[in-house]
Amino acid sequence: MRGLAQSYREALARLRVQALLDPGSFSEWVGPTQRVTSPHLAALEAPVSFDDGVIVGQGLLHAHPVIMIAQEGQFNGGAVGEVHGAKIRGALLRAVRDKPGAVLLCIDSGGVRLHEANAGLIAISEIMRALFAVQEAGIPVIALIGGACGAFGGMGIVARLCDVIIISEEGRIGLSGPEVIETVKGVEEFDSRDRALVWRITGGKIRRTLGEATLLVDDDIAAFRAAAGEMVGARSLFLKKRGLNPTTSSLQTLQAAQQQLGARAELDAEIRDGQVLWSRMGLGDQVSLMSPEQFNRRLEALES
């Protein structure tokens, strides 16, 4: 047994990487000693980071070789700029060549880095294409989401392209952040300061409920490690059991997904709050009290 739980949300990306992988197994590519920083941030006199806010490298997870990509949410909200995006793309292209057991993608990002918005948008598109290439090579990509920035903007799309999404209750996934919606559409549409509401719209439990995430875990790095380890170790078995996103999309699987998403879009207009959905499913107000394990079990029972 480990000692006290180490919060995934509170940890810096470097600590997450160390604690997720087998002790001492991680080696980094183009790390901070190489000081490959963003020239665009420097031009705006904004602070730079020696790793441009993302760590890429290889290591072992329960003795299986994996490629690790971890965004640092505390640097510019984990946002993707030219260098940051190129590091992720390079690691994905390397996965196609090296064929690791899996790619772990620790997303903690608001999306495109606005200081270099054009480069960031193209970079995310390049990441999407590289991610498809990894999946076409038969290598699963596992997203881990539990940082304070969640997975938003283009990185929300990237998250959903992954084969498996492990998320904590505090983790969030979406496209437009609440602040953006509030700024453009007004506080009546989305009050970004109402944290409970934000959680009911984009948080781990609602994402797991809708099938937008695979597994809910505690906000504990060891819990993320155990869940990712289970999937890498028994990946074919796992994908068969929970496979929302088969590694290679076929016409049949995408036609089935089209039906499923179509049915969800038909939900009536009343549904503007996760609570309404939970009430209709008979989960009522118990949701916030349920542990991740209880919640997963309850949903699996409802799904079967």
Add this chain to the structure above:
Amino acid sequence: MRSSKQTLLDRLFPMGHAIAQEGLVLRGWGETKQGRVHVIGTTDHAAIDTRIALTLSDAVLKAIAADGSDPRPIVFIADTQGQALSRREELLGLHGYFAHLARCVNLARQQGHRLVTLIDGEAVSGGFLAFGLLADCIVALPGAEVRVMDLRAMARITRIPFERLTELAQISPVFAPGAENYWRMGGIHALWTEAEDWSEQLLVLLQGNPEDERARLGAERGGRMLAAIVAQQVFHAH
């Protein structure tokens, strides 16, 4: 259909086309000297919501199913102000609908469909990422506007004052909206001018390499000097 879109389709397909508008989605076919192509797109600066995303993915899946082993090119017309901004759409998981659309587009490429995007009007952020920006080849038509985010929202997120952002937008290619800037960075392959024969130019785009060469193009054109090099450094690192 808006008359400017009708004019565009007439110029692209003088040999004929049958393209219907469903909501803000365009779908149908156009005739070229190299045969018939699928046309799928959006109009009137559509804010892409779950329904539009589903109509687009449905059109892509039907094109794949219809062609079977003889995949025809797909011409995407991108005209979008970005994703719909709505609490309900976020709850439904709009990002998941976009990811599904992206998978459909990628399946089309895998099946051998040539993918060409023409930006007519505007191409913004998430609405552009989900399909137009995934094509093999991307062209901006005259007057096309390409950008990431509304400057007011950007000011709030970056905590840089709106006035300062407006100033910066005038001088910084990596940050400022504009098709020309995207061309320099390799994100747009070509900029078409008003005087050219678009139906002839389209023919050239209907063949080519489906590999993602945007980082290399960005370096060649001097607009994105690090994307290709840094990816290579990671690829070859010990």
